[in-house]
Amino acid sequence: MKTHARVIVIGGGAVGCSALYHLTQLGVTDVVLLERDELTAGSTWHAAGNCPNFSTSWNLLKLQRHSTKLFAELGQRVGYDINYHVTGSIRLAHTRDRVDEFRHVVSQARAQGIEFQILSPAEIAARHPFLTTDDILAGLYDPWDGDIDPAQLTQALAKGARDAGAQIHRNTRVTAIERTPSGEWRVTTNRGVVQAESVINAAGYRGGEVAAMVGEYLPIVTLAHQYLVTEDIPELVARGAARLPLLRDPDVSYYMRQERQGLILGPYERRATAHWLNGIPDEFANQLFDDDTGRLEDYIAAACARVPILGTAGIKTVINGPIPYAPDGNPLVGPAPGLPGFFHCCAFTFGIAQAGGAGKVIAEWVAHGQPEWDMWPLDSRRHLEFANHNYTLAKAIETYQHEYGIGYPAEERPAGRPAKCSPAYLRLKAKGARFGARGGWERAVYFPQAGDLRDGPEVSFRRPAWHASIARECKAVQERVSVLDLPGFTKFEVTGPGATAWLDRMVAGTVPRPGRTALNYFCAPNGGIVTEMTVTSLAADRYWLISAAAGERHDEHWLRAHLPSGGDAVRVENVSARHGSLIVVGPVEHILSIYDLIWEAGERFGISDYGLYAMDSLRLEKCYRAWKGDLTTEYTPLMASLDRFVKLDKPGGFIGQEALWREAATGPRERFVPLVVDAADADAAAVSIVHAGDTPVGLVTSGGYGYRLNQSIALAYVRTDLAVPGTELEVEILGSRRRAVVGREPLYDPGNERLRA
Ligand SMILES: Cc1cc2nc3c(=O)[nH]c(=O)nc-3n(C[C@H](O)[C@H](O)[C@H](O)COP(=O)(O)OP(=O)(O)OC[C@H]3O[C@@H](n4cnc5c(N)ncnc54)[C@H](O)[C@@H]3O)c2cc1C
Numbered sequence: 062m063k064t065h066a067r068v069i070v071i072g073g074g075a076v077g078c079s080a081l082y083h084l085t086q087l088g089v090t091d092v093v094l095l096e097r098d099e100l101t102a103g104s105t106w107h108a109a110g111n112c113p114n115f116s117t118s119w120n121l122l123k124l125q126r127h128s129t130k131l132f133a134e135l136g137q138r139v140g141y142d143i144n145y146h147v148t149g150s151i152r153l154a155h156t157r158d159r160v161d162e163f164r165h166v167v168s169q170a171r172a173q174g175i176e177f178q179i180l181s182p183a184e185i186a187a188r189h190p191f192l193t194t195d196d197i198l199a200g201l202y203d204p205w206d207g208d209i210d211p212a213q214l215t216q217a218l219a220k221g222a223r224d225a226g227a228q229i230h231r232n233t234r235v236t237a238i239e240r241t242p243s244g245e246w247r248v249t250t251n252r253g254v255v256q257a258e259s260v261i262n263a264a265g266y267r268g269g270e271v272a273a274m275v276g277e278y279l280p281i282v283t284l285a286h287q288y289l290v291t292e293d294i295p296e297l298v299a300r301g302a303a304r305l306p307l308l309r310d311p312d313v314s315y316y317m318r319q320e321r322q323g324l325i326l327g328p329y330e331r332r333a334t335a336h337w338l339n340g341i342p343d344e345f346a347n348q349l350f351d352d353d354t355g356r357l358e359d360y361i362a363a364a365c366a367r368v369p370i371l372g373t374a375g376i377k378t379v380i381n382g383p384i385p386y387a388p389d390g391n392p393l394v395g396p397a398p399g400l401p402g403f404f405h406c407c408a409f410t411f412g413i414a415q416a417g418g419a420g421k422v423i424a425e426w427v428a429h430g431q432p433e434w435d436m437w438p439l440d441s442r443r444h445l446e447f448a449n450h451n452y453t454l455a456k457a458i459e460t461y462q463h464e465y466g467i468g469y470p471a472e473e474r475p476a477g478r479p480a481k482c483s484p485a486y487l488r489l490k491a492k493g494a495r496f497g498a499r500g501g502w503e504r505a506v507y508f509p510q511a512g513d514l515r516d517g518p519e520v521s522f523r524r525p526a527w528h529a530s531i532a533r534e535c536k537a538v539q540e541r542v543s544v545l546d547l548p549g550f551t552k553f554e555v556t557g558p559g560a561t562a563w564l565d566r567m568v569a570g571t572v573p574r575p576g577r578t579a580l581n582y583f584c585a586p587n588g589g590i591v592t593e594m595t596v597t598s599l600a601a602d603r604y605w606l607i608s609a610a611a612g613e614r615h616d617e618h619w620l621r622a623h624l625p626s627g628g629d630a631v632r633v634e635n636v637s638a639r640h641g642s643l644i645v646v647g648p649v650e651h652i653l654s655i656y657d658l659i660w661e662a663g664e665r666f667g668i669s670d671y672g673l674y675a676m677d678s679l680r681l682e683k684c685y686r687a688w689k690g691d692l693t694t695e696y697t698p699l700m701a702s703l704d705r706f707v708k709l710d711k712p713g714g715f716i717g718q719e720a721l722w723r724e725a726a727t728g729p730r731e732r733f734v735p736l737v738v739d740a741a742d743a744d745a746a747a748v749s750i751v752h753a754g755d756t757p758v759g760l761v762t763s764g765g766y767g768y769r770l771n772q773s774i775a776l777a778y779v780r781t782d783l784a785v786p787g788t789e790l791e792v793e794i795l796g797s798r799r800r801a802v803v804g805r806e807p808l809y810d811p812g813n814e815r816l817r818a
Pocket of ligand 1: 071072073074075096097099100101103104105106107108109110112233234235263264265266268285286288381382384406407409410411412414415
């Protein structure tokens with residue numbers, strides 16, 4: 062075993078081997094993978110191997126499609142045969158909302174070059190001859206779905222990496238990790254020590270154990286997931302080599318596919334079961350949990366009714382294996398704050414389907430400092446310190462139960478809440494506020510009043526039951542005094558004799574003078590938007606930086622990673638927990654009394670509360686961009702039409718300046734614009750597609766209804782030549798194209814007169 066490498070990957074499952082393979086593809090070949098048992102000994106060996114492209118998330122769709130494209134050519138590329146069956150798949154819709162979800166995903170997928178299709182019941186039956194289509198409204202067909210042998214996939218990735226120069230050491234358990242004085246990582250194993258510049262934690266459900274070796278807590282719990290494999294079924298034997306498409310019945314919550322001449326049935330059951338709450342047994346490897354088919358009975362019955370041949374076969378095998386879950390079910394991928402060169406790539410619940418894309422993303426983090434795609438939903442910094450063990454468990458179980466739930470645009474799921482409350486929480490609750498959690502903080506989303514709520518669901522792709530509540534709250538903001546409790550903003554205090562000069566290099570715009578406030582954008586070296594902060598200069602070399610609640614770890618990491626080394630010229634202090642925010646910002650302990658005083662004073666004028674949903678509508682009308690919705694690392698401030706916040710000729714320079722010079726010279730390929738949409742009963746959800754004639758020309762990054770303007774609004778990036786007010790385009794909403802006209806921002810109060818009043 063070599064004693065030094067550029068990168069060490071810990072864990073030889075599908076994900077670790079993919080990370081290793083992708084590193085070598087980027088030319089980083091001085092790499093070593095350490096596996097405590099055999100390759101695939103964790104969750105990989107027993108996975109069902111389903112490889113969907115489908116996801117309601119734009120990012121995951123991209124990630125999974127990278128995987129399926131890679132899987133199709135990997136065997137040949139590296140000279141290792143893989144059983145990979147591209148059978149196509151059908152998802153069934155029992156409800157109108159599910160059909161709406163399908164329509165939304167079909168259009169997203171098309172924008173990524175993936176042709177999904179909506180099938181009628183007759184078309185479903187034609188593709189799957191053993192399925193009853195009674196009570197089915199429609200199906201979604203993914204021609205590129207299928208199943209892969211996870212062990213062969215892992216071995217092929219390992220072979221490709223080895224052939225390019227990587228070393229793989231099996232039966233090599235990492236037992237300790239420390240940082241050397243030179244800033245490298247010293248990794249101790251049962252077979253010796255290896256030192257490296259970078260480490261990737263790809264230890265699957267043991268990702269938390271590896272993180273603990275460097276003093277970090279990762280929010281991961283292990284749940285059990287089961288599938289059954291049947292004996293051969295004569296009808297399938299009779300079909301010879303022909304394979305059925307993979308079937309998913311998300312409204313019932315199971316998948317079913319052909320395995321040799323039998324079927325696999327895998328439910329995501331309500332009785333989600335957690336294991337190892339007090340630690341993972343050291344000896345567990347290449348093992349399964351005991352069968353627990355009692356949990357699956359209802360699902361087996363439903364599946365037999367849907368595909369009667371399933372009920373004719375005996376069960377050959379039950380696979381009940383460990384599957385790691387972070388609170389939201391997405392993996393933890395990205396840099397570990399405060400640990401330069403240490404990365405996570407673990408906690409995958411769909412780690413076969415995502416292995417290819419995840420390997421690309423993490424390899425780019427390590428090799429280039431940033432991945433090509435903005436993968437915030439997977440970013441290991443998205444969970445804040447409140448995501449402790451109990452929270453993670455509650456949320457993971459809820460996520461497992463909703464694994465096939467409908468991906469509504471706005472849904473506030475209850476598990477693990479409340480985690481963090483402002484002092485005004487109980488006051489607002491007593492007034493009937495409905496809450497949503499943002500960065501763990503309970504924030505009122507709206508305040509229903511008698512007569513407000515119309516019949517209909519609280520969550521929907523169409524206008525939900527609370528539409529009238531939001532209209533009332535927006536009107537109140539427009540006409541009277543209104544108050545919003547907005548706890549949890551991320552806040553940093555930056556001080557020190559070098560503070561001004563340092564901030565000047567960090568932001569693309571101008572650092573405000575003492576007593577002034579300015580909105581500022583922090584760019585990556587490639588010009589992409591890393592974060593947005595409101596910078597206030599309290600005095601010379603003393604600043605307050607305020608950003609989104611969810612970005613606390615992410616933003617702190619970015620700031621600290623760029624601090625000048627040595628000395629005390631710049632100090633960054635995270636003061637988020639110390640201060641709350643109403644409309645005005647004040648010391649926390651006074652929030653409740655300030656709230657009461659505002660109400661007392663406002664009652665004479667007719668004061669109202671309002672919530673986040675109203676705020677979202679108000680900001681759409683003002684075209685204020687939302688971080689990680691409208692602003693991501695895939696867009697620069699010039700694309701985001703934020704030119705006025707970029708000082709391209711700043712003499713001292715700033716991070717990303719050169720990339721923005723280059724972009725300014727040719728002009729950005731896309732520009733951010735508001736669109737006024739002729740919507741019917743559904744507004745444009747994020748990642749709706751913008752068309753000019755039959756050509757896709759842009760992407761909606763957020764949308765909704767503007768209650769003061771009485772118009773449906775979408776904020777979108779469109780091809781630059783079309784980003785001209787008055788241009789007529791179309792936005793695809795739930796399968797239909799709606800006329801959309803490019804507006805001039807801000808749509809509401811264009812002269813900002815009310816803002817300045
Ligand atoms: C029943 C079941 C069916 C599934 N079906 C599917 C499916 O159809 N499609 C899909 O996409 N996903 C599926 N999954 C999920 C999938 O199995 C996992 O997401 C995937 O295998 C995770 O891969 P990984 O490489 O991240 O982790 P693992 O495969 O768990 O690999 C982690 C590796 O790290 C090693 N390791 C841990 N600690 C150390 C240490 N200290 N030193 C050295 N090495 C260490 C382990 O030994 C292990 O080999 C299923 C899961 C289950 C339980």
